[in-house]
């Protein structure tokens with residue numbers, strides 16, 4: 001079977017992470033594209049990639065490339081995904097799929113017409129114990145979910161001197177914390193439970209209204225290790241944090257809290273499901289432990305071990321029990337799922353990975369959350 005060949009656009013935090021996973025999978029990376037041809041050349045040398053494209057047109061015109069990975073700032077997701085599909089390439093796009101639902105709906109349609117594979121990098125699904133939790137929910141082990149809660153807290157934008165392109169709505173979109181990390185959480189809980197969000201009631205807050213922007217580009221999470229001296233003051237209007245009440249289509253209720261300014265919380269993504277028979281809970285900062293809560297017998301803590309997992313989801317665990325797996329492994333597992341689907345060539349099979357349709361649900365939810373916060377009322381979610 002021919003292993004599809006990749007090209008990666010965007011060499012910030014995500015691009016090199018995608019490349020590392022591609023290499024572990026044994027896929028060839030034909031080339032990469034960065035902000036300028038010069039920084040692209042440097043990145044290609046640093047990462048051992050043969051070719052640096054000067055433009056995205058050049059990337060999609062490369063006949064060697066089967067799959068285009070889009071790891072750029074959010075505003076480029078739509079034009080790049082569209083151009084890649086139109087050039088007949090398969091696409092793996094970072095989240096959020098687009099900065100509005102008009103564009104994400106167009107991408108869903110384009111993906112369908114093109115017959116190409118179009119995936120969104122909701123990589124967090126691929127922690128082995130999240131797959132295990134989903135299998136347990138599907139098997140009815142916790143009963144119908146009643147309460148679905150948790151959140152995603154970080155501190156990399158805690159200081160007024162922390163800057164990143166996500167703070168600029170022209171690059172990141174009108175929503176920040178919700179689009180960047182809330183979309184992961186919403187995707188996770190809807191995927192885990194198979195439920196849809198039917199209505200939202202949101203409160204958004206910006207605690208740091210003015211920030212210091214370095215005159216040169218700052219990487220994601222870079223604020224922890226370097227400080228720029230040459231800065232300008234910028235007014236910030238996107239949310240540092242959000243609290244969202246959720247109603248689900250089976251009657252379940254939920255709460256999501258997201259923040260990029262919670263000191264000490266680095267990448268604290270957690271969820272809890274309280275069902276009619278039992279509960280499940282998981283935390284990305286302890287990803288190899290799944291808590292199983294009971295009323296009438298002692299609670300359990302399942303340590304990641306493929307031998308103890310549902311046989312259908314065992315392949316998502318790359319190592320035996322007691323061998324910890326983490327964030328980079330989730331990229332590998334998502335890419336394995338997409339690349340093996342492409343290599344098998346039967347695109348009528350149901351996809352095993354997050355698709356553009358899932359990415360579109362994410363942008364629809366973001367818009368409902370923004371509208372709810374502005375109008376200070378519950379908003380019904382249309383998923384059309």
Ligand code: SOE
Pocket residue numbers: 013154180181184220267
């Ligand atoms: C920054 O908030 C970020 O890199 C997100 O963009 C990723 O999706 C998340 O998994 C980690 O944090």
